[in-house]
Amino acid sequence: MKQSFVTTFAHAKINLALAVLGIRDDGYHELQSVMQSIDLHDVVRVRRAGEKVTCHCGELSGSGNIAHIAAELFLQELGLSEGVEIHIEKHIPIQAGLAGGSSDAAATLRLLNKLFDNPLTKKTLLELAGKCGADVAFCLGGGTMWAAGRGEELDFLPKAPCLDLVLVKPRAGVNTREAYQRFDRDGRSGFLVRADWENALRESSPQQIAALLYNDLEIASIPLVPEISDLKQQLLAEKCYGALMSGSGSCVFGIAQSGEHARQVAEKLKNRGHKNVWVTKTADHESM
Numbered sequence: 001m002k003q004s005f006v007t008t009f010a011h012a013k014i015n016l017a018l019a020v021l022g023i024r025d026d027g028y029h030e031l032q033s034v035m036q037s038i039d040l041h042d043v044v045r046v047r048r049a050g051e052k053v054t055c056h057c058g059e060l061s062g063s064g065n066i067a068h069i070a071a072e073l074f075l076q077e078l079g080l081s082e083g084v085e086i087h088i089e090k091h092i093p094i095q096a097g098l099a100g101g102s103s104d105a106a107a108t109l110r111l112l113n114k115l116f117d118n119p120l121t122k123k124t125l126l127e128l129a130g131k132c133g134a135d136v137a138f139c140l141g142g143g144t145m146w147a148a149g150r151g152e153e154l155d156f157l158p159k160a161p162c163l164d165l166v167l168v169k170p171r172a173g174v175n176t177r178e179a180y181q182r183f184d185r186d187g188r189s190g191f192l193v194r195a196d197w198e199n200a201l202r203e204s205s206p207q208q209i210a211a212l213l214y215n216d217l218e219i220a221s222i223p224l225v226p227e228i229s230d231l232k233q234q235l236l237a238e239k240c241y242g243a244l245m246s247g248s249g250s251c252v253f254g255i256a257q258s259g260e261h262a263r264q265v266a267e268k269l270k271n272r273g274h275k276n277v278w279v280t281k282t283a284d285h286e287s288m
């Protein structure tokens with residue numbers, strides 16, 4: 001008898017703020033970040049099937065998919081030799097700084113734990129997530145989080161208010177490793193004041209949040225994809241409260257004044273020939 005699927009949404013994230021403090025001995029960078037889940041999501045379905053892991057995800061199918069890697073790690077941790085089948089419906093753009101792959105990996109870990117009757121603790125799931133990638137731990141629960149270390153040391157922040165967002169992605173993406181390499185060459189480290197973020201989030205003020213938007217990787221990614229700078233200016237010219245590149249890019253988000261304003265800005269960008277435009281909003285933390 002065929003086993004049935006379990007399904008979940010894998011939410012994208014934006015970095016409302018990202019400071020790169022410096023390079024570590026392991027080659028990774030020490031970060032401070034305010035990470036925020038958004039409504040834009042992939043759909044991930046998993047079921048027990050066969051003796052191997054299979055991952056179906058259009059052009060990203062196969063063992064290189066980060067969700068496939070996550071499933072292997074999960075089964076290995078439990079010493080299981082059975083297989084699982086993963087299906088991913090992609091909606092999150094790739095190489096956008098929105099953690100689409102990381103979120104698919106996190107969703108796979110969540111689903112597998114459910115499918116196998118919760119054999120792994122939250123702590124073990126976070127450890128497995130850390131082995132998949134720096135952003136995967138955040139994507140396990142999402143919400144509004146303070147991230148430190150490589151991005152995997154997480155702490156709750158006051159929940160962000162509902163922010164109406166316009167996302168726009170240039171045709172070209174940015175390879176995360178390349179952005180960090182560029183940062184090492186040309187970048188300058190800033191830092192975030194956590195108390196300022198806590199205040200702005202507690203005030204639930206989109207304007208105050210917009211005033212604190214910050215990303216040390218922008219300066220590294222703009223020479224790779226110059227359109228980032230232009231898109232940011234367009235979002236600001238359309239009276240978004242603030243605009244910023246997310247993560248290592250190349251996606252840029254604008255905090256709109258309302259849902260209606262976000263739709264109007266998105267329409268204008270589309271009319272100017274920008275194809276990859278989304279209207280979305282912030283999403284809440286989900287329990288694991």
Ligand SMILES: C[C@@](CO)(OP(=O)(O)O)[C@H](O)COP(=O)(O)OP(=O)(O)OC[C@H]1O[C@@H](n2ccc(N)nc2=O)[C@H](O)[C@@H]1O
Binds near residue numbers: 031098099150
């Ligand atoms: C920049 C950020 C900000 O949230 O997001 P994205 O733009 O990828 O979404 C993250 O730091 C990306 O996290 P993630 O995409 O999970 O990184 P990984 O797969 O672990 O690593 C990809 C590459 O980025 C570099 N990297 C990543 C994280 C970090 N703290 N320092 C790094 O130097 C690694 O050296 C590696 O070559």
Ligand SMILES: Nc1ncnc2c1ncn2[C@@H]1O[C@H](COP(=O)(O)OP(=O)(O)O)[C@@H](O)[C@H]1O
Binds near residue numbers: 176
């Ligand atoms: N499930 C997945 N979804 C998206 N990209 C994936 C996935 N699995 C592996 N990848 C690879 O990871 C790379 C970066 O993934 P993505 O999530 O788009 O990055 P980022 O958030 O760093 O911009 C992609 O270019 C792709 O080759």
